[in-house]
Amino acid sequence: MTIPDLHRAIVDRRTEFLDLLGELVRIETPTGDLAGAERFVVHLRAVLEGDAWAVETDEREGVGALLVARMAGRTDSESTLLLAHYDTVHDVGTLERSPWRVEGDVAYGPGALDMKAGIAAAIVALRALHAVGGGPAGRVTLLVTSDEETGSHASRERIEREAGEHDRVLVLEPSRDDGALKLGRKGVADFHLTFEGRAAHAGLAPETGASALVELARAALTIADLGDAAAGTTVNPTVARSGQATNVIPDHARLSVDVRLPTMVEAERVEGAIRGYVPHDPEIRVRIDGGVNRPPMEATVGNRRLLARAQAIGATWGWSVESAVVGGGSDGNFTSALGVATLDGVGAVGGGAHTLGEHVRVGETLDRVALVANLLASDTGAVAGDDAHPPAAAVSDGARQP
Ligand SMILES: [Zn+2]
Incomplete structure (x- = not known):
């Protein structure tokens, strides 16, 4: 399997991706709405178990359960934590005013961009990897939290614990509206x-x-x-x-x-x-x-190395992957501050986050799903010009000492 093979396999799953995203958007999940959270977790658990993920839930006071899904790798390559959240800023009833719909290349619905498309991306990336590439190289954990939009107070401890047990973190938050990945956050x-x-x-x-x-x-x-x-x-x-x-x-x-x-x-x-x-x-x-x-998510050596790998992958099908340091925080701030290589904004691309016009641009988003799949297919590796820096393992292990 080559990188372009996997890219094509994912672009071919467009309908499957949209069907899955539609199912997730149609269950409304404002932060702290326990009934919506329970319906969502039951549904997502069934989907993941159908794909042979090992799923556990982690109940947290006052917010919906966190969902932790694990999948073994082909080898003992670098392990990856995929970080997502299912809570949205939209009150129950928003779906009536802005129903789930696909118009051409654009999919609309509350929480579609931020970030149910990121959850659908993880599922489709792993399906394609199994179908085409024999599965991910290293083990993968998907952590889906329930209170990111209100500061992750209930989930921070679990996020940090899981990050400490993985070599790298991909945060499935949307990219910047212009498509740039997030290398750092204030x-x-x-x-x-x-x-x-x-x-x-x-x-x-x-x-x-x-x-x-x-x-x-x-x-x-x-x-x-x-x-x-x-x-x-x-x-x-x-x-x-x-x-x-x-x-x-x-x-x-x-x-x-x-x-x-x-x-x-x-x-x-x-x-x-x-x-x-x-x-x-x-x-x-x-x-x-x-x-x-x-804490600030700084553009560390580990974060830059992950970005360089992403850029090398994107270049194989002519996508020039841009990056930016942005103002708003995410759960990537916690994992990067622990010294674990983190790349943020690898989820959907679109616009109108937190508004009635929230939407996903489907074609560009599928490129990002292919990026995630290809990152999971191999190690980060060294990149050109890296020699001046200590190896990634030494950096992250050192920084992880209490
Ligand atoms: Zn988000």
Whole structure:
């Protein structure tokens, strides 16, 4: 089997891919809707078991069960974790307003792009691999989570545990609207500063007060200056609350700050500066809560090597695979931060994510399914110009030490 053989085998499965995607889209699964989640998990489990995946479910408090499906490899080549989520941002009833439909090369439906097409992609990629190539080279685990859209609080532990037991991670999130894969993503942090001062009558004895509001204003300016446009770090005070009456010096104020971080070095710089904030007014006390929710997904050596492999595969059928570092976070942030080679955005391509116009461009998406299948058919391998770097195994093993 050659790479173009497998590509052709997947393009031939277009109808099968669309039928499968339609079934998944027609079960509505907003995050936290336990009835929808259960219906979805029962359906997906049956499909996967029909394809001889070994399936287990992992119940999590307050959200739907996670689904973990495993398939053996032909050899002890590199193992791969395929990461997906079945929850969507769309409320129940959205399907009535934007029903599942295929018009030419475009398939519409809530959650089709983000990311039920990624789940269908994994299933079709493995079917084609078995039909044409004798199965994946190394063992494959498909982890489908239920709370990605609300921050993966219930599933993060399982995502990190599975990532630690695999050599590489392919995140089946959609690519950027222009088709670029996601080599890096910014990390996300938020901080909440609470200022306590002393109230006083603003007319009779203002000098006996200590204004939490004035301190908040100074803090907002100081903290906003931590942003670094050249580095790609943004630090934005976003919510401020203080004051009860126009004639009272306020004794309480609260400030929230949104932070986006390209690297761990920047994360440490900004977090250190915010946590080390010293009030200008020595009579004000400040408490600082919050921190980094998703660490940055950096363009590590392992991530670049996976991308280079993807580019070599795409080039065999004339596809020039582009990549980008993007702002929004995904579960790939967790796996990459553990030091496991991660390539994100290998799921569907389309547009309108999180809107009624959400859609998948089918032809380009099938190219990505073929990319996933071909990545699973062989090791990542070394790439040209790689000699200056330590081998992938040494990098990821070292970074995985607790
Ligand atoms: Zn998603």
